[in-house]
Amino acid sequence: MIFRTITALLCYLTVTSSYISPPSSLSNRVSRRLQKNGANSISRAGDSSSFTPLSNLITSRSASRTVTPRTTQLSSATIDSPPKTELEPRAPPAAYDCTPEGDCVVTEACDDVSCRTSLDVRIHNQWYNLEGWRKAHPAGAHWIDWYNGRDATEVMDAFHSEKARNMYQRLPKSDDATALMLEDEVEPDSETTKNFRKLRAQLVADGWWERDVVHEVKLLAIWASCGLSAAYLCHSNLAHSGSLSIFLLGMFFTQSGWLGHDYVHGVDKWTDRFRQLTTAFAGLGVTWWSDKHNKHHALTNEIGVDEDIATDPFLYTWAPDPANDSPLRKIQHLIFFVPFSALFALWRVDTMTVAVDAVEAKRPGAKEELWILLAHYAVVLSVFPLSVFVPAVFLSGLMSALIVTPTHQSEELFEEYQPQWAEAQFLSTRSAKTSNPFSEWIWGGMQYQLEHHLFPTMPRSKYPLLKPILEKFAEENNIEGGYRESGEFEILKMNWELYRKVALADPVEGAPYSRGHGQLGAILSSNTPAAKQKVA
Numbered sequence: 001m002i003f004r005t006i007t008a009l010l011c012y013l014t015v016t017s018s019y020i021s022p023p024s025s026l027s028n029r030v031s032r033r034l035q036k037n038g039a040n041s042i043s044r045a046g047d048s049s050s051f052t053p054l055s056n057l058i059t060s061r062s063a064s065r066t067v068t069p070r071t072t073q074l075s076s077a078t079i080d081s082p083p084k085t086e087l088e089p090r091a092p093p094a095a096y097d098c099t100p101e102g103d104c105v106v107t108e109a110c111d112d113v114s115c116r117t118s119l120d121v122r123i124h125n126q127w128y129n130l131e132g133w134r135k136a137h138p139a140g141a142h143w144i145d146w147y148n149g150r151d152a153t154e155v156m157d158a159f160h161s162e163k164a165r166n167m168y169q170r171l172p173k174s175d176d177a178t179a180l181m182l183e184d185e186v187e188p189d190s191e192t193t194k195n196f197r198k199l200r201a202q203l204v205a206d207g208w209w210e211r212d213v214v215h216e217v218k219l220l221a222i223w224a225s226c227g228l229s230a231a232y233l234c235h236s237n238l239a240h241s242g243s244l245s246i247f248l249l250g251m252f253f254t255q256s257g258w259l260g261h262d263y264v265h266g267v268d269k270w271t272d273r274f275r276q277l278t279t280a281f282a283g284l285g286v287t288w289w290s291d292k293h294n295k296h297h298a299l300t301n302e303i304g305v306d307e308d309i310a311t312d313p314f315l316y317t318w319a320p321d322p323a324n325d326s327p328l329r330k331i332q333h334l335i336f337f338v339p340f341s342a343l344f345a346l347w348r349v350d351t352m353t354v355a356v357d358a359v360e361a362k363r364p365g366a367k368e369e370l371w372i373l374l375a376h377y378a379v380v381l382s383v384f385p386l387s388v389f390v391p392a393v394f395l396s397g398l399m400s401a402l403i404v405t406p407t408h409q410s411e412e413l414f415e416e417y418q419p420q421w422a423e424a425q426f427l428s429t430r431s432a433k434t435s436n437p438f439s440e441w442i443w444g445g446m447q448y449q450l451e452h453h454l455f456p457t458m459p460r461s462k463y464p465l466l467k468p469i470l471e472k473f474a475e476e477n478n479i480e481g482g483y484r485e486s487g488e489f490e491i492l493k494m495n496w497e498l499y500r501k502v503a504l505a506d507p508v509e510g511a512p513y514s515r516g517h518g519q520l521g522a523i524l525s526s527n528t529p530a531a532k533q534k535v536a
Contacts, residue, residue, distance in 0.1 A: 119144060120174045120182055122151040127174035127182060138364070139294065146299075149182055151189070154421035155298050157200060158456055161267035187419040192477045196422035196454075199473060203455070208462050211270050215461045222441070223259060227252040227281070234388045245388050250395030251442075253344065256282035257400060258444025264289055265456045279372045282396075283380075284347055287369060288354035297456055298421075301413045301428035303512045309409060310514035314339035317409045317498060319505040324513055333500035337398060340405070344397035399442065406495035407432065407449040411484065415512055425453045426474060430484040431467075432491050439488055450483065 119131035121144065130137075134144035139159075147155065156165060174182070203209075230248035233241040260278020263271040264286055278284045296308045303309070309317055313326035315336060320329070328335070355373055358366035380389060411428045418424035432447040434440045445452065445460030450470060452463065471483040486494065 119148050120178055121147045121149075122182070122186065123153050123156050123168060127179040128168065129172045129174045129178075133171055139290065143298075149186065150417075151186060151419065153197070154193075157197075158297065158454075159265075159294055161457075190420045190423065192423050192479065193420050195473070195477055199469075200455070203458075203466075208455075208466070209268065209458055211266075211268055211459045212461045213270065216270065216459075219255075219259060223252065223255045226255065230388075230392075231383050234384055242388065245384075246391045246395060249384065249388060249392035250399065253282050253392060253396035254399050254442070255444060257284060257344075257396070258446065260284065260286075260289075261293075262445065262460050264293075266459070267457045268459075276369065276372055279351075279369055280376055282344075283351060283373060283376050284344075285351040285355050285369055285373060287358045287363065287366065288347075288351045291354065292350075297453060299417075300425060300453060301408055301411065302417065303413055303415050303514060307515070308404070309413065311339070311405075312514055315499060316502050318413065319502055319508045319511060321509060321511040321513070322507040324511075325507045330503050333496060333503050336496070336499055340401035341394040341398040343401045344393050347397075348393070402492060403432075403443055403446050406430070406491040407446065410491070410494045410498050422454065423479060425450065426479045426484070427481065429453050430486060430491060432488045433485055434488050443488070447488070 119129065119134060120127050121130050122128075130144050134141045137144055143155075156168065173179075226248045230245045230252055233248065234245035238244075256278055259274075260282060263274045263277055265271075266275075276286060278289065279286055292307055296306050299305045301309055311317070312320065312324065312329075314328055315332050316326075316329050352373065355366065355370045359370055384392075407430050408428055411430055414424065414428070429450045431449045431451070432443065434443055434447050440447070445463060448460070448463035448467065451458075451466045452460065454470070455466070458466070467483075473479075474482040
């Protein structure tokens with residue numbers, strides 16, 4: 001029986017590791033006129049649990065937890081804004097139809113009533129008309145809608161392969177009049193943003209994205225040994241073999257998530273080969289992961305958009321409006337481990353829902369991914385009894401939640417879109433300092449949270465060397481709070497204290513809603529340019 005079990009697992013690894021699946025999507029057209037947005041945030045520097053509406057704000061970092069407006073200070077000597085230009089009436093522009101590869105053709109001209117002909121996004125100081133390409137965008141049209149009339153340079157650089165970064169330059173450029181109008185309205189790049197782009201370019205030139213294959217093989221060997229040992233022990237008569245099997249299978253699922261997390265983000269040939277690892281061995285689909293997780297990276301801690309801070313009604317990170325409150329909030333600091341443990345189980349359910357929807361929507365690679373998910377459950381449930389599988393799923397959920405939640409929830413939260421992306425990552429992210437080799441391994445690279453958020457496609461083996469560079473960058477650019485880091489147990493304590501303070505707080509009329517009524521709902525109900533016009 002043990003021989004058949006190990007053989008089945010090895011065969012499963014051989015078959016499923018050959019799958020490759022790129023993430024995908026995009027959405028609809030929106031208004032060009034852009035409201036200039038402030039950088040409002042909810043300060044987490046202190047220990048109060050009150051929420052202050054934006055109309056009653058006092059700009060300070062006091063010991064109380066309040067909503068504080070943060071507006072990027074830009075000197076006229078640093079950035080020269082283009083002069084305001086009176087635009088002459090012009091004929092309706094032509095429309096475009098584009099392929100996912102960026103090949104576009106001009107279609108019949110129309111006006112903004114009968115059809116939409118312009119959706120403008122700035123990338124590296126050039127405005128592009130992405131209306132014809134939005135539906136072909138592999139990661140979904142909603143991303144293009146979100147950045148209509150905005151700068152998407154950091155998002156383009158952070159999440160895309162070299163091929164994609166070269167491809168967008170073939171897309172149609174916005175007409176001169178539209179570009180001048182938008183350039184006049186969009187917030188200029190701060191000096192920190194400009195310096196960050198220089199830093200990224202230098203890291204690319206220095207080869208920081210080259211993967212260390214020896215390191216990867218070592219991580220995969222440790223991971224595989226956990227899974228094979230768990231399979232052996234669950235059919236063994238050794239003392240405490242059942243408990244050990246649960247523990248090792250929980251470790252296996254957790255590390256499947258961390259390895260898969262690195263490979264889904266990755267943009268090299270190695271990660272292409274292992275992209276479906278987390279689908280095959282943790283039951284967490286790449287399509288679901290990409291849709292949810294990339295939004296967290298692009299719009300970190302932005303209320304109503306970032307699902308990673310939308311943990312209510314089980315856990316609240318600020319006092320909610322009475323309409324969105326729950327009795328559980330009053331005891332959340334006492335029962336936090338219950339929703340934490342359910343994390344992987346909920347993710348598995350979400351994965352299957354998204355996988356089925358993706359097949360119905362005919363998204364690329366959706367059928368293959370669904371088959372891998374079905375194979376995962378067929379093999380895992382034939383090897384492990386439910387008495388081992390179910391506790392292991394909840395154990396892996398608890399370990400993963402203890403790692404991922406404290407690195408953002410105790411930092412600034414934003415009520416509005418943050419145009420200076422790099423600065424927002426420094427303000428909303430805290431890294432953890434591990435104290436021993438086991439912790440360094442179990443955290444799966446997530447202890448270098450800021451490094452990962454600024455450079456998500458970089459192999460995680462590079463993050464320890466990147467840390468001093470980011471510490472120096474924060475100091476030289478006078479970033480508030482600098483490079484934020486706490487010990488692995490201190491950061492957990494900070495998160496628990498936040499839950500306790502919010503539990504003791506009274507609900508607050510007008511407090512923001514964490515979910516924004518869904519991804520497209522967040523676009524329509526927030527202060528993005530898309531809010532000016534319903535998505536067609």
